[in-house]
Amino acid sequence: MPIVSHKGKTMPESPIRKLVPFAEKAAKEGKHIYHLNIGQPDIKTPIEAMEAVRNHKLDVLAYSHSAGFESFRTKLAAYYAKHNIAVSSNDILVTTGGSEALIFTMGSITDPGDEIIVPEPFYANYYSFSTQSTIKVVPVISKIETGFALPSISEFEKLITKKTKAILICNPGNPTGYLYSKEEIKQLSQLAIKYDLFLISDEVYREFVYDKSEHYSILQEKGMEDHAIIVDSVSKRYSMCGARIGCLVSKNKSVIETAMKFAQARLSPPTFAQIASEAALEAPESYYTETIAKYKSRRDTLVEGLKKIPGVKVAMPKGAFYCIAELPVKDADHFAKWLLDKFDLDNQTVMLAPAAGFYSGPDKGKNQVRIAYVLNRRDLSKAIEILRIALEKYND
Template sequence: MPSISQKGHNMPASPIRKLTPFADKAKKEGKKIYHLNIGQPDIETPAIMLDAIKNIDFKVWAYTPSEGTSSYRTKLASYYNKLNYDIEPSDILVTNGGSEAITIAMQACLNPGEEVIIPEPFYANYNGFACSSDIVVKPIMSYIDNGFALPSIAEFEKVITEKTKAICICNPNNPTGYLYSREELEALKEICIKYDLFLFSDEAYREFCYDGREFISPMHLAGLEQHVVIFDTVSKRYSACGARLGCLVTKNKELYQVALKFAQARLSPPGVAQIAAEAAVDTPDSYFETVSAEYTARRDTLVAGLNKIEGVFCPNPGGAFYVVAKLPIDNADRFCQWMLEDFSYENETVMMAPATGFYSTPGAGFNEVRLAYVLNEQDLAKSVAILEKALEVYPGKQ
């Protein structure tokens, strides 16, 4: 029999999706599952976006330009410039989801074997993207005790080598919800200039910042223009995960031209999604105000409920719609699977993502889980109650 590639064997499984077979079995057994494992919001997609799809009148479903349609990139540039990014449509490369933007940037900026520093815990698929791009993730630990704040610059410098080419952040952060401050971004600017590094900034959750906190992008920092690569997506902003449309934004023209070659190799981003996303740029601010208020209430319900459970600690995040909670358990992977296979309360259970998959450091996150507050407050409160009951009887409770 032909052998599978070593890269294939090395590709990590998603901690977000790998327990799906156990969830499917539990559903077949009649259990109701509260899905807190995945960032799939139940917020309605803006009507303006759906109406644009309904009103499509083309006769041929054709390829679009590899960089995205001119009309969409022009409209999208206006969105970014309202946020003071000071970009041109020619700085935007439209991609098949934010995932492709990340993969293209890794392949365009790093040679095989070169390194990207990422504060952990981090979005689990960064590991997969790095594996497929033959580059090395150098994790730098952040800690739940201080809410997963950015590690000190001294910690970054400890892992910088001649192979280091980039630093990657997600702001607000997935999985922790941490929102980086201006001071933290300025510190990253200095180290990127000092060591001539790219700064990758995953901004999928830009719209979701709470308690009046300010969102700062590396695009706002003067002097870093040739270093910054933004990853973005319509998935979270407009609750349109299935559109599979994202973009890469950079003012570095050499990098853009190289990234475009990767985009040409995969032909084009989805045309219908671009029509919908172009219309979505006109979504009124009131939509985001309502959504932000809803997520704030959900966050407060979940965090307060978790911290009332004996032995549980959960920091209060400043953005996105995730929390990482520390539980009194022996093994997060085992616990999350046990919740689906062996536990229910009133024939209901909760699906979570074990945090181990959001770390690169072996053994890290063994007693942590990520929960997405993408359900309504009532369901979140019920989920917390079920989790509390589960922890009372879990065989591996610590």
């Protein structure tokens, strides 16, 4: 019988989605599930985006340019200018989600067997994309005790080899919510220049920063023109996860030209989704401010509630809408399944994402979970209460 590839066998399961069968079974049993496992915002998509699709005047749903609509890329350049990132439309390649931007990046800058250093825990699909690209993720460990701050530069230097091609960060971070400081970005930039590496920054949560903090992009750093690659997306910024529109941004012409060949091979990004995404850029500033205020209040509700549960440790997120919590359990994966399969409180339960899937090693993050605070404050409070009682019963 024909067998599947080694690459296919080594592709990791999604820690976010692998519990879906348990959730589906629980739902069929009539349980109400509070979904804290996935970063699907409940914020409404900008009306400008929806109206643009409803009122389109297309007679033929045709291919777009492989790099995406020129009008969209021009407006994206103007958007970046507002964030003190000076790029032109020619520095931008529209992709089918931030995921494709990462895949194009890895395909453009690495060969099989090359290495990328990533602070851990990291967005689980970084490992999936590296497996597809037959390259190695080399983790540099950040810890909950420091709020998942950037490890020392000396820890990065210990890991650099002849095969190292890039450092990849998520800023603000998924799954930790950590926001890299301007000084930390400068340190990483200097390291990239010193060792002639690429510095890739996943900045899809750029707007979502709290406590009067400010986001600082790698493309704001002078001297990084040849080294910096930004991965971006409309998914979280405009609550448009289903649009699957992102972009790759770099002033390195060789990177853009190479990624363009990958873009041509997949023909073009989706037309209707580009129409919606371009229109979303016209959303008023109030859309951002109101959304950020909601997430900050949800973060505060979640963290304050978690801190009141005996044995739970949580790092205060500075951005995005995720946090990592350490639970008083040995195996968070088993606990998450138990919550769906064996437990309910008044026919209600909670779905979590076991954090082990956000680490590269098999024995790390075993008692941690990632929580997405995308529910309203009332539902978050209820979910926290269910989690508190569940932990008491689980540990009885």
